[in-house]
Amino acid sequence: xxxxxxxxxxxxxxxxxxxxxxxxxxxxxxxxxxxxxxxxxxxxxxxxxxxxxxxxxxxxxxxxxxxxxxxxxxxxxxxxxxxxxxxxxxxxxxxxxxxxxxxxxxxxxxxxxxxxxxxxxxxxxxxxxxxxxxxxxxxxxxxxxxxxxxxxxxxxxxxxxxxxxxxxxxxxxxxxxxxxxxxxxxxxxxxxxxxxxxxxxxxxxxxxxxxxxxxxxxxxxxxxxxxxxxxxxxxxxxxxxxxxxxxxxxxxxxxxxxxxxxxxxxxxxxxxxxxx
Amino acid sequence: xxxxxxxxxxxxxxxxxxxxxxxxxxxxxxxxxxxxxxxxxxxxxxxxxxxxxxxxxxxxxxxxxxxxxxxxxxxxxxxxxxxxxxxxxxxxxxxxxxxxxxxxxxxxxxxxxxxxxxxxxxxxxxxxxxxxxxxxxxxxxxxxxxxxxxxxxxxxxxxxxxxxxxxxxxxxxxxxxxxxxxxxxxxxxxxxxxxxxxxxxxxxxxxxxxxxxxxxxxxxxxxxxxxxxxxxxxxxxxxxxxxxxxxxxxxxxxxxxxxxxxxxxxxxxxxxxxxxxxxxxxxxxxxxxxxxxxxxxxxxxxxxxxxxxxxxxxxxxxxxxxxxxxxx
Numbered sequence: 001x002x003x004x005x006x007x008x009x010x011x012x013x014x015x016x017x018x019x020x021x022x023x024x025x026x027x028x029x030x031x032x033x034x035x036x037x038x039x040x041x042x043x044x045x046x047x048x049x050x051x052x053x054x055x056x057x058x059x060x061x062x063x064x065x066x067x068x069x070x071x072x073x074x075x076x077x078x079x080x081x082x083x084x085x086x087x088x089x090x091x092x093x094x095x096x097x098x099x100x101x102x103x104x105x106x107x108x109x110x111x112x113x114x115x116x117x118x119x120x121x122x123x124x125x126x127x128x129x130x131x132x133x134x135x136x137x138x139x140x141x142x143x144x145x146x147x148x149x150x151x152x153x154x155x156x157x158x159x160x161x162x163x164x165x166x167x168x169x170x171x172x173x174x175x176x177x178x179x180x181x182x183x184x185x186x187x188x189x190x191x192x193x194x195x196x197x198x199x200x201x202x203x204x205x206x207x208x209x210x211x212x213x214x215x216x217x218x219x220x221x222x223x224x225x226x227x228x229x230x231x232x233x234x235x236x237x238x239x240x241x242x243x244x245x246x247x248x249x250x251x252x253x254x255x256x257x258x259x260x261x262x263x264x265x266x267x268x269x270x271x272x273x274x275x276x
Numbered sequence: 277x278x279x280x281x282x283x284x285x286x287x288x289x290x291x292x293x294x295x296x297x298x299x300x301x302x303x304x305x306x307x308x309x310x311x312x313x314x315x316x317x318x319x320x321x322x323x324x325x326x327x328x329x330x331x332x333x334x335x336x337x338x339x340x341x342x343x344x345x346x347x348x349x350x351x352x353x354x355x356x357x358x359x360x361x362x363x364x365x366x367x368x369x370x371x372x373x374x375x376x377x378x379x380x381x382x383x384x385x386x387x388x389x390x391x392x393x394x395x396x397x398x399x400x401x402x403x404x405x406x407x408x409x410x411x412x413x414x415x416x417x418x419x420x421x422x423x424x425x426x427x428x429x430x431x432x433x434x435x436x437x438x439x440x441x442x443x444x445x446x447x448x449x450x451x452x453x454x455x456x457x458x459x460x461x462x463x464x465x466x467x468x469x470x471x472x473x474x475x476x477x478x479x480x481x482x483x484x485x486x487x488x489x490x491x492x493x494x495x496x497x498x499x500x501x502x503x504x505x506x507x508x509x510x511x512x513x514x515x516x517x518x519x520x521x522x523x524x525x526x527x528x529x530x531x532x533x534x535x536x537x538x539x540x541x542x543x544x545x546x547x548x549x550x551x552x553x554x555x556x557x558x559x560x561x562x563x564x565x566x567x568x569x570x571x572x573x574x575x576x577x578x579x580x581x582x583x584x585x586x587x588x589x590x591x592x593x594x595x596x597x598x599x600x601x602x603x604x
Contacts, residue, residue, distance in 0.1 A: 011403045015412045018397060022415035022476070026422060028441065029430045041439050091322035094315035106319060108597060109326070116330055117585060119539040119558040120578040123565040124337035147329035154322055208423045210540045211558075215566055226425040230544045233429060240433050247426040258421030 029251070032244035033057065040241050056245035059236075063246075065220045066228070073224040076138055077206040080145035081199045084153045087146075088198075089191075092157035093183065097166075107155070114151040118144075122215045129216055136219040144212055149202035156201075160194030161187065200261045204254055225250050340575035347569040362576035371560075372577065376584065379536065379556040382467065383588070386535045389475045391528055394482025395520075401487040413484070420480035428544045431473045435459040460546045463553035470545050470554070474538055482527050489523045490516065529592040536585055557581040 032040055036053045039046040060066065094100070095107060129140045164187050172182040210226045217223050229250050233243045343349075344358040366372045397416070401409055422430075435442050437458045446454035459465045493515065501511040539558040542548060548555035548563055555563060561581055565574015586593070 011400055012405070012408050014400060015404055015408050018400075019412050019415040022412075022419040022480070025427065025430045025434060025476070026418045028434065029426070032433065043439075045439075045441050045444055087321040087325060090318040094318035098315040098318075100312065100315040103315070106323070110322075111596070113326055113330055115533055116334075117537060117558075117578075117582050119537045120561050120581045121333050121337055122562065123571055123574045123578060124333040124340055126566065127340060127571065128333060128336055143329055147325055150322060150325060204421075204423075208425065210425055210544070211562070215562075226423070229425050229429060233432065238436070238438070240436065240439070243429060244433060247429045251421075251423050251426040254423050255418065255421050258417060 026251075026255075029244050029247050032240055033248045035241065037241055056239075056241035057249070059239065059242035060232075060246040060249060063228075063232070063235075063242075065223075068221060069223055069225045069228045072138060072222065073207060073226075076142050076145060076224060077203055079142045080149065080206045081202040083142070083146045084150045084202055085157075085195060085199055088150055088153035088157050089195075091154050092161050093187075095154070096158045096161035097169075107158075110151040110154050114155065116148075116151075118148060119211050122211050125212065126215045136217050136222040138222060140216060141213060141222075141224075145206040145209060148209070149205050152205075153198050153202060156198045157191070157194060160191055160198075163194075164190045197261055200257050203257060207254060337575050337578050340572055341579045343572045343575075345570075345572035345575075350569070350571060358572070362572045363580075366573060366576050366580065372580070375555055375557055375560045376580075378554075379584075380588075382471075382556055383532060383536045386471055386474050386478075386538075387528065387531045389471070390478040390482060390531050390535070391524070393475065394479040394527070395486055395524065397479055397483035398486030398490065399516075401483060402490040416480035416483055419476060420484070422477065424477070424540045425544055427473060427477060428541055431469060432545065435469050461550060463550065466546045466550070466554045470538075470541050473541055473545070474535060477541075478531060478535070482531070485527055486520060486523055489520055493519050525592060525595070529589055529596075532588055533585065536588065557584070 031047075031049055033056050034052045034054075035046060035049040036051050036055070039049060039051070091106075095103060125140075125144065126135075129135055132140075134140050168186050168190075169179075169182045172186045173179065177185065208226060209224075210230065213224050213227050217227075229246055232246050236242050341362055342357055342359060344356040344361065349356055397412075401412060404412065434440055437443070437456060442459075443454055443457055446457075457465075459469050497515045498511055501515050506514060536556075537558055538556065539562070542554060542556055542559050543562070546554060548559045552563070557577070558581060561574050561577040564577055565571050
């Protein structure tokens with residue numbers, strides 16, 4: 001009896017401890033961001049803020065170029081995702097629906113491309129971009145971010161296209177649609193959830209990218225939020241309130257996307273795969 | 277972000293009729309030729325982008341690694357080939373080997389911790405009741421979702437010398453020498469925090485994927501096992517483990533790749549310091565190449581880094597490729 005009580009208790013206790021371990025850093029980020037400075041630099045930590053202030057968010061958003069960084073990040077990320085979706089959609093349709101010589105090779109190629117070591121390719125990319133006189137521009141950044149998420153997008157969309165029953169497409173073609181029309185009217189609407197979750201993952205990757213923009217864009221006017229955040233603490237000394245406010249501002253869009261995505265990420269992407 | 281072994285069902289596309297031409301359009305031959313070209317045309321943009329934006333930089337990196345390219349050559353736009361000099365310098369120097377060893381150890385420790393703790397957390401998820409499972413899942417997803425740079429900044433604050441929570445807790449626990457400890461001041465303490473950060477960020481992916489895999493195991497298998505008199509441990513090794521094995525392989529492989537390249541965490545936490553003692557290979561390539569403006573040397577280090585990474589993952593990569601070839 002005693003043992004079974006223990007047996008029921010320990011998983012829950014462990015889970016509670018783990019929950020605290022995983023949530024605490026995130027909680028502390030938000031808590032610090034909203035705390036008055038006096039509570040941040042106190043000898044005893046204030047675990048639960050009693051007073052809420054937006055002062056730190058003001059400091060963060062009033063920082064030089066903040067809105068430029070926001071605009072740059074959004075531009076680069078959204079364009080990269082849109083371009084990669086368009087390009088990937090065509091390719092994934094061919095890979096999922098058509099039979100042709102070399103298909104296997106293409107799939108393997110994209111799988112390898114997905115593992116590209118971007119972090120160590122920055123020197124070569126720097127040289128290429130410099131020789132094209134395009135340093136401090138958002139164009140190469142968009143292009144390379146597009147490429148970073150393209151293989152994943154192709155491979156994932158391929159799964160979603162393959163999951164649309166072929167009969168639907170065929171019956172549309174029997175009813176007089178061309179293949180392109182059948183694609184646009186029948187497959188595309190059914191792909192909406194797939195396009196959504198794929199693009200969210202792309203968004204997260206591009207939004208977070210750090211090494212490439214670090215090397216390519218030294219001009220403040222062409223930098224993005226991750227770079228700003230990484231240098232924020234140095235610029236603002238030990239203003240942890242403002243630093244945590246800046247981190248929160250940067251993290252919130254991704255946290256929201258992820259909560260939306262979580263169900264689909266786990267059930268859609270992985271469950272579809274388990275069947276493999 | 278998906279696991280590599282994941283493979284969408286290939287769908288009925290494979291059983292396409294082969295007698296397309298027979299049903300009779302006016303120009304069956306031309307139509308089928310256009311049809312045969314269609315997949316290549318559809319793939320063309322993706323392939324062109326890959327060649328231009330991924331293939332070319334990779335090739336460029338190899339080319340640069342055979343050049344003497346420092347600040348002077350960079351400014352004057354001259355190309356000076358110097359054969360294998362960069363490689364000779366890198367491979368005969370002591371630094372490279374030290375950094376390589378450090379990188380491999382760093383990866384091994386982080387991957388081992390992530391996999392063991394992640395797998396245990398995944399199994400725990402499968403054991404929990406509904407409410408507690410959802411709670412823990414929310415916690416895991418929050419940690420998973422934290423952008424890397426933001427997470428690193430938060431860890432800098434948690435481990436801050438003054439007013440950092442961790443130092444306060446250690447002090448209260450009776451470890452008074454830690455009250456004003458600077459975590460960035462030594463190699464081991466920097467690695468400690470970076471490891472904690474990486475393991476914290478990586479566990480959710482492993483745990484959630486593994487938990488998802490356990491949900492695919494039919495309950496009847498466990499019933500059958502217990503009818504056969506298998507205890508908890510035996511049914512774990514005979515039922516659970518075989519199902520999870522491919523997932524464990526796949527996630528280990530991905531974690532090796534990701535952690536070996538953990539540039540952002542190491543670089544933004546302490547810049548590879550103190551005294552360049554926490555540089556791992558990608559950071560070393562960056563600091564030698566871009567920081568110290570020995571671009572040719574940096575490129576050579578990058579090439580070697582890629583080779584080492586391929587070596588570390590070759591075993592699994594072969595399995596994946598073979599599997600892919602069999603199934604397509």
